[in-house]
Amino acid sequence: MSDNKNKKIVILTGAGISAESGIKTFRDQNGLWEDHNILEVASPQGFERDPELVHRFYNMRRKQLLSSEVAPNEAHLAVARLQRELPNSEIFLITQNVDNLHERAGSPQVLHMHGELTKMRCIESKKVFEIKENISAHRACPCCLKEGNLRPHIVWFGETPFSMDEIYHHTAQCDLFIAIGTSGVVYPAAMLVDLARENGAHTLEFNLNDTQVSDSFHQHIVGPASQTVPKYVEELLNSTPHIT
Known part of the structure; x- marks a missing residue:
């Protein structure tokens, strides 16, 4: 993503991003x-x-x-910052979480699939x-x-997550797919990385540990989301999107 300021980004968040907030x-x-x-x-x-x-x-x-x-942590704030500050990029935020921490952090758009x-x-x-x-x-x-x-x-067990057509559409068109704190075991969310990668997106996972779908990502960054996500966002906003 060398010219990341004109890209479409899909961010998927799971329980791991809210765990540090006291949930x-x-x-x-x-x-x-x-x-x-x-x-x-x-x-x-x-x-x-x-x-x-x-x-x-x-x-x-x-x-x-x-x-x-319970309050938003640095990872929620970093995602909201990216949505606000990355010029000319379309950022589509999907969460598996049923909390409102993304909104409280200032994210202008959040799709709650569950x-x-x-x-x-x-x-x-x-x-x-x-x-x-x-x-x-x-x-x-x-x-x-x-x-x-x-x-x-x-969305209860046995029910279909909300807005799946919209989620599939944006994921299939994105240039960068980021998963933060997702378990990789809940479908259909767990299959979104494959959809993004099949359509040419760079894929990046943030988690405390490897997941069942870690091998599907180009990059896997291990550590607390409150530390790794803000660092990545800072680098992305400065046109150096890859953590070393």
Whole structure:
């Protein structure tokens, strides 16, 4: 990317970029949450069976996200800086995360392929609403006024991620594909690097460790995202895109 100031860049972020911000996992090593299988709180079937349990799970996650303990870290800020400051480049930011840390860091455009914790959706109309407070299964929907029609605006197990046509389109056209803190095991996100590379993009992975898809990248940079990403962005903005 020698003439990087006129390129199209796709950035994909995963849980690893938010881990340093104090985002805690709600799933233990056995895949349980308060003795409940994660599918009980993160699937359409679980919501149909016990909506109150599902709302309680997401209320806790939302409360943690909005607490004073959680804030964007240097990696989020660096991505936002790149979006703002790289002249004449089109930067398309995709995140697998359901937090709002990219927005709080100042990113002007974020596509949440797995949904957002701070939003609810009407089951009937599909309208989406911002939400900050706790929700119960008996909360009336703002648009249809029916109780029980609000669900978390989250992509659950068994559901298709949002905006995949748009994601595929931009990934296939990009010149540089960057993955930050992604596990490489969640599809279809894990296959985006192959799509980008097949269409001639340079591909770069930032992670604490090797992943199942690390071999698909041209470059693999190991270390905390809060350290490696700002360094790379600084070099990219100064027309030296490769870390040595």
